Structures are given as structure tokens and as C-alpha cells.
Amino acid sequence: MTLSTIPDLLRPASYISGRWHANPDGQTLLDAVYGRPVAVISSTGVDFAEALAYGRRAGAAIRRLTFHERARALKALGAYLMERKEAYYELSMLTGATRRDSWVDIEGGIGTLFSYASMARRDLPDERFWPDGRVERLGREGTFVGRHLLVPREGVAVQINAFNFPVWGMLEKLAPAFVGGMPSLVKPAPQTAYVTERVVRDIIASGLLPEGALQLVTGEPGDLLDHLLEQDMVAFTGSAATAAKLRVHPNVVARSVPFNAEADSLNASVLGLTVTPDAPEFALFVREVAREMTGKAGQKCTAIRRALVPSHLVEAVTDGLRRELAKVTLGDPARDDVRMGALVSVEQRERVRDTLRRLQAEARVVISGEAELRGGDREQGAFLDPTVLLCESPLTATGPHELEAFGPVATLLPYDSLEDAVILTKLGRGSLAGSIVTHDRAEATELVLGMASSHGRLLVLNRDNAKENTGHGSPLPQLNHGGPGRAGGGSELGGLSAVRHHMNRVAVQADPTTLTAITREFVPGAAVTEDAVHPFRKSFDEIEVGDSLLTHRRTVTEADIVNFAGLTGDHFYAHVDEIGAKEGIFGRRVAHGYFLISAAAGQFVSAAPGPVLANYGLENLRFTLPVGIGDTIRTRLTCKRKIRKDLRPGETRPTGVVEWRSEITNQDGALVATYDILTLVERARDAFDPPLDAAPA
Template sequence: MSELLASYVAGAWYTATDEGRVVADASTGETVARVSSSGFDARAMVEHARRVGGPALRRLTFPERAALLKTLAAQLSERKDAYYELSYATGATKRDSAVDIDGGIGTTFAFAGIGSRELPEGKLLVDGDLVPMGKQGTFAGRHVYTPLPGVVLQINAFNFPVWGMLEKLAPALLAGMPSIVKPATQTAYLTAAVVRDIIDAGVLPEGSLQMLCGDAGALLAELGGGDVIAFTGSANTAATLRGHDAVVRRAARFNAETDSLNCCILGPDAAAGGDEFDLFVKEVAREMTVKAGQKCTAIRRALVPRPAVDAVVDALQARLGRVVVGNPRSDSVTMGALVSVGQRDEVRDAVSALAQAGQVVSGDALKVEPVDADPQRGAFIAPVLLRCDDASRAEPHTVEAFGPVSTVMPYSDAAEAVDIAARGSGSLVGSVVSHDMDFVREVVTGAAPHHGRVLVLDRDCAGESTGHGTPMPQLVHGGPGRAGGGEELGGVRAVKHFMQRTALQGSPAALEALVAAG
């Protein structure tokens, strides 16, 4: 297909009048779609959410909103084969698409369960116990959460066009806030297909979900207090949005989840051929190749005890050597393409910068022979492993190659491992692979303030572990510093991001009556 993608604006489908930006199939270079938002009415879109979608959602109780999510997830499950087929154009293999499509649907189901099990029967969410504030017991206080009165503008990254939308949409709907989805242009056609199915199904109240394919700058001018901007993408774009008047002057809430230089640390107890050693090698290689390394949680820095560096490099070379790069529609392919030729070129430049601090020990960023594809037309790159023997060099801790690229670096002891991990200036996730609890304790205690999530992986949990790179709906996702300083997911915590906490004061009887009525 090569049509101009329509946006869903104020209850109607809208198509821009210009030609739009061409979006190509990541593997073939053929045109998939065109994208433009030229001429749309930003004010009408925001007002429709505030005046139609918001009130409709707020009339529902938490269990009723949870039921909507469950129905929505079930209907998307019935349509997912079509999404898988479309996802090939993004460069994703079937395994990659499962992370995005099934992951997004599963997250929606998870929040439906959270809403039905963990939230109250009414519309008011109580925070904490009654706080006596007078000696006679006639005056007290209590905190409650209510839905924000505005709209959520979610600005999403290209790498997860389904999960990235649904993991924001589900808790917002559960909280009672309408959303405007702005998908990344490179993969907007997949998000658009899902949104069209949601709208056509009529599951959600009108105004609770809208979509804009194209530039969203005009929407920002309409946002302020009571609204939320939920962003996933690059640190540079996050900085621009954070400085927008909508945030700085009008106090819209802003949450950012950005790319980060995540690390995985191998413990000194892990000998070559042992359980933890093999788990480490498998985890690093998997994070390099799933979604062709285009994950904000991917392992960019592999930290290894100095005596084990050679063995780790040899093992990773062997595993990466079995990766088959090519058109993801081919059954033999195990790693597909990057999202675009432009993205491939950015990764090549980043590899060149990283190589200034060490050497490439596996793969060639400039040479690949993809299966069933033209290397000149498709956005292909081989997995690239680098070795940097001097962990004090700045490049591995400042340059991110957003693709199938990782750098192996040595450390001497737990304290140095923590120091190297912290040089990433804030990460979404770090992991430590070890069965030595003294080492694990020192690393986790030191590294936790620099990470949004820490995985301890060993032989005891490997069978059920969800892995280094997988955010879970029950646990927070985000991180300090370079990772954006934001937080999303985390069960009920995610719902509260879209609500206002208010301190109520009055007689205990009045407060009890208010809570009971809520």
C-alpha cells in the first residue's frame, strides 16, 4: 500500500491534502505509506478529548473501565495476524513482532486485571489512611486521586508501534483520561491499522482515543495544566519537549522514556561453560539481535571480569556468527532490517565513533549479505561486537548505536563495575549475572540509584526470567538521567500518573461519606 495515512480527529477520519512524507519498507525499499498531518485542527482535537472523551470516561467506574480494556485486548487478539503481516515492513521478524504486538495486547490484558483486582468499585482512588488532625477527633485529613481533566498526548518511538501505544493507552483509560496518539512516522502505518480497528469496533467511548499521523507541534500549543505529554524517543527530542511552553509555562505534566546505555555485568564467579557464563552470553546476544537491537533497553555495554574477557568475546563471536540477516519474511532469517536506511547510516556512524575506543571483534557495519534482499535497498546491518580494554574511555558511555551493537569492557572488582555502570549517566535497566550473593549485593546496592530496573539473573531464576530487555506491566519502566528521568507502567502506579492527588480535610464522618460515595 502507498496511501496517505488518515488521522482520527474530533470524531472523524482526516486526510491531509499534500503528498506527505514517503515511508519505505525496511527490507525492500518499496513505498509502504505516506504521512502528513497538514491542515488538521489541533484545537478541535484537544477540545474533543476534553469535552467528549474525558467526561465519558469519568462517568465510568474503575471496574467498568477495566472491562473496556479486557474487551479491547480480546478484539485486538482476534486481529493480530493482520498486524504481524504488516509488521514485516518495519524490518521485524515474527519473533520481533511478538514482542511488540503480543506484548502490547498482553499489557492491555494486564491492566484490565489490575483494574478489576486492585482498584476500588467506584471512581475515587484513596491514598493512605485517615489522618487525625485534632485532639477531639472531629477534624481529619485524607488523600484521594481523581482523573486529570485534560488529555494525554503520547508521542511514540518507531521501534514498538503497537506496544508503545498500548502501554500508555491502557493505564490512561483506566485512570479516566482520553488520549491522542502520535505514532513515529517510520512505522505509523502499523499503529494506524491498530487504531482504525479500535475505532471501528466501537469499544471505547467517542473522544477517548484519537490519532495524529504526522507533525504534532500544533497540539503542543493547545496543552497546559491538566494535560499529560508522554514521550518515548531520543534524549535530544525529550529535551526539546521538556523546554516547550506547554511544560515550562503552562505546567503540562511531562514524562520521558529515552534511549540509554544499559549494561549487563558478569560476576567473577561465572566460569566459561558454567550456568551464569552461558546465561550472560545468551542474554547479550539476544539483546543485540531482537528488533535488530532497536530497543531502548538493549544491552549496549557488557561488563566482564578482566580475566574472562577473551572467553566472553570468543563465545559471543560464535553465537553472533550463527545470526542470519535478511528479509524477515524469509523463514531462515533470524534478524531483520533496521527501520530505515537513514537509521542504518546513523548506526554505522555510531560504530565508527565507538571503534575509536577499541576494536570491532565481530561483524562489519559496512558489509552484509542479507537473505532474499538487496543490501543497497534494504536497511540491513550485521551484528557488531566491539571490545574496549580501557573502560575509562568516554565513547562507550556516551555514544549509542541504536542497532545490533554492543561493547565488551573489563572491570577489576565490584566497586569498579558499579562505577563503570554509573558512567552511562542513567539507564533504563542494568543486569547482573552471578550466583555470588555478596557480589550481587554490592553491585545492586551501588547501581540501583542509576537505573530504573535491575535484573539479577542466575541459574535459579533463568527458567522463568523475562529477560534483561523486557519491561513488565507490573513493574516500573523508566530511569534517571540520560534515560529521561521518567516512569511508566508499574501496576497501579501507572494509573496514578494520569490522576491528581488531593488532600481532603473535614470531619471524619464527612470524609468517610465522600470516600464511600466515590
């Protein structure tokens, strides 16, 4: 397979206010491999003020969904797009990307939808708001309390993306915005907008997201930023120079519009001083630098631009890189024997060449050459061979730390001490990603702590994680993607922290009963509900937050303590040694903490079969006062919150998790222990459950 034939001229349209807007005239895009016209894009005629107003109105439909409902929609959308991925791969090759490059973009992007769907279902409540942090007691008597809530911003998340990842760049912003309850208006970079548009067409056709949850602008952004309001926000990915201009846009500043920037940076990889040429880490470093140089033809905001090498290993590393890069085959990315494709455009190639010339004022080329081209057109296409430079005085040079060649180019920087290595990494003025290649833990610790303040993410690579690590330049949904200074000062991904960016944090102060009603999560001190029906005899649907049981009393005896010690083998002196216990901090023998939990279970459990199916876990255990022989305990069990569980493949019995607050008190009414119990409770089937006759997924 090759790209010798080109599809009919594409005319990617904008999707605004629920309609597709196409223009016959506009900017002509050329394919990166042969230089032939591939698409015409334009945003002429788009009313950006109306687009933002439409998004704000449409956002109400997203906000009416709970976190779990949004998560289910994202999961379904991920499956829908995965079934159509081959169409995206075909278009992606026109941008110069190999299938391996496109896998990161396409399936990595779709995988981000699955990741956020999973995180939201696992860690967020099935509500439209997110109780944040613990309840704070604000009054001495406990009648005045406060807690933070996170609620969706009632605006539009404007997402301006770079050209290098037209699918991942969109989906990694869309996922946390949608989970957070905000609609997205996506502005992809023109060079690869036709790939983004193809994915958006499928998203709209799927009908899985509420109308207005996603809008698309192909072409120029026009006066888009002029119409932003206080509830809107901007997420930008691209060059540091462009980020600096956009963040001081007069309307962005005047309305205090949140602006998150993830900018290209001069990322560094450090080969440890303790590494020898025969160590596994030496080969790992060489391969990682070569891979980061050639993946996406070096067009990654996280790519290694500076390779820091102990001075005595410069020659060995250069030889290793020369051998590794000699394996790289250049050409038509549709061919199976091609490992590196083209840059996104001839214009981009010329910008890289210009930067390469400027770098040579303080560094010399040590690896270059014109590889055999396997398909494609070297003049009309945007091909550039991998190039390695060596800067022999990196501590006094400026170019390697200021000039970024956004292509297959890296500069070797020799260093003599770990202190110098840290200084060199910081000369880049802030980076998205850094890596340290060493098996020496002390060396890794010194470098990590030295580099941490100027990086958003650090990888320590060695023989122990070589098989599983995802690489220097791979952002992960669970971890931070962003960095200080030149890297933009913002943050994307990072698990649920990216969802927080799209929400407003408000402190709510009230009495415990009112706060319980607002948050639908029991607050200590709130009124409880007690009736004749034991809480464990109620199904998930029947249980209400605040349902409570106050148990009978039980006096702790010496036999209880001795028997529990014999049963468990826990003969700690405070429980069984009369003399030792008197000399200890309690001044007497006390019951085992785990005996108290066990005894409490015996007090509140309803023994007969019923809707409670299993103990699902125990959390937040605290022992606050000792319980000795002759003390009497009593337990109050109160429904704290409810969490509906989806049916897993093969399951037929719908369930939910009920979280109970358990408080054990003594004969004086003083709290001796508190903890949360999770029980698995049967529930009725609902609209989100698959039909009974559905085949397992």
C-alpha cells in the same frame, strides 16, 4: 512466505475530533527490507487546538465510568484486538521486524491491556475516584480527619511514541491513561505510523471505548504542544536529545504541564567476577547479550549497549559471542529461516554506521562481517550485521558511555573489581535497565545496591531463574519502566503507579461522617446505621456502607483459655503458665488473640443460611490491649465498603465482597482488637453479568 510482493501504497490517516483525516500527499515511507514505497503520511490540515479541546470535552464520558467499568472495556478491547493480530503482524514485517520481534510488540502490547484490566479490577475500588492511603486523625477527639483522594485530570494525555514498538508503545500508555480516566492523543513516530494506524482503526471500529478516548496524529506534530493546558500531560518515548528539547517547550514550562520521559539509554549488563567459563551463568550472559543485540535488530531502548566483563574473561566472552552471533541469520523477516531483520530505515542504518565510526576512536571492532542475506536487498534495504567492539580502557574512555548506536552494536568493557563495575555502569548517566549475571548472592547484592541509584530496573540472572526470567530488555506492566538521568527521569508502567500519573491527588479534610459520605468507605468515628435486620441477612445490594451491629457481651473465663489452648495446641506461657505470665509484660494470664477473633465471630455471626456465603479473608489485624480472665468483650461490626465481583467462567451465582470493620472492646469501652473481615455475599444479576443462557467463556 516472503515480502517479495508489496501491498498497495498505504495512506495512514489521522483520527481527530471523531473523524479520519487523510491527505493524498505527504512523506513517503519505504519498507525496510527491499526499500520500496510502502506508505504516505501527513498531518497537514489537522487542527491541533481543536483536537485537544475535543479530547477534553470527550474525557467527561470516561470520567463517568468507574475503574471497574474502564477495566472491563480494556479487557474486551484486548480480546477484540487479539482476534485481529495477524493483520498487524503482516504490516510489522514491512518495518524489518521478524515475527518474534513483532510478538513482543503486538501481543505484548495487547497483553498490557489485559494486565491493567486485571490490576484495576483487583486493586481499585468500583468508583470514579481512588481513596489513597489511610485516614489521618487530625484532632484529639476524632471529630476532624483527613484522607487523600485521587481523581482524574480533566485534560488530554498526549503520548509521543518511538518507532521501534508501534503497537506496544501506544497500548502501554493508553491502558493506564484510560484506567486513570484520561483520553489519549497518540503521536507515533512516522517510520512505523502505518502499523499504529491499523490498530487504531480497529479500536475505533470496535466501539468499545467512549468516543474521544483515543485520537491519532500521523505525520508531524505541528504546533500541538503550543495548545496544551494545565490539566493536560505529555508522555514521551524516544531519544534523550529530543526529550530534553520537548520538556523545555515554552508552553509546557509556562503551564507546568506534567512531562514524563522514557528515553534511550546506554544500558549495561555485568558478568560477575565469580563466574567461570564453565558455569551456567557464563552461557546465560553470552546468550543474553547476543539476544539483546539482535532482537528488533538492536532497536530497543532497553537493549544492552555495554557488556561489562571481568578482564580475565574478555577473550572467552568474545569467543562465545562470536559463536552465538554466527548463528544469527539475516534477511527478509517473513522467511522462517531468518532470525534478524532490518533496521527501520536506510536513514536509521546510516545513523548507526556513523555512531559506529565514532565509537572506534576509543574501541576496536572484534566481531563483524557480512552475513549471507536471505532475502531482502542489502543496498535498498536497511540491513546491518551485528558488531561487537572492545574498549580496553573503559574508565578513561568517553565514547562507549556517551554514544548510542541504536542498532545491533555492543561494546565489551573489561573491569577488575566490583567497585569499578559499578562506576562503569554509572558513567552512562542513568539507564532504563541493567542486568547482573551471577549466582553469588553477595556479589549480586553489592552490584544491585551499587547500581540501584542510576537504574530504573535491574535483573539478576542466574541458573535458578533462567527458565522463567523475561530477559534484560523486557519491560513488564507490573514493574517500573523508566530511569533517572539520561533515561529521561520518568516512569511508565510500574503497575498502578502509572495510573496515578494521570490523576490529581487532593487532601480532603472533614468530620468522619462527611468523609464517609464522600468516599463511600466507612471512616472510624462516623455515624452508623443500626436496624432490626441483622447485616448478614441482607444481600449485597441491600447492605449499605455504615450498616452496623453491636453484639452482646461475653466474659472471658479460665476455661475459655484452657480449652482454646487444648484445641489449638497453643500453650504459650502468657496464656497457660500462671507464674511465667506474672513475670511477663502483662503481669497476668491473658486470652489468646485468636480466641478473641473466634469469640467475636460467635458474637456477630448469623448462623442460618442466607445471602452471606463464605468468609473471604481477614486483613489489618491489630491487638491493642490484653484481655485477661474476668474481662468482658463486645464487638461492633460495621460495613466498611462493597466490592462487586464479576462472574467467572462457569459461575452462575453473582456475588460481591463486603468488607466489615470489626472492633472488639472491653468492659471499659477500650479497644482491644480491630481488623477487617471480608465476606462473600450474594447479589442480584445486573447489566454487566452475561445472560443466563450464555456459553462459558
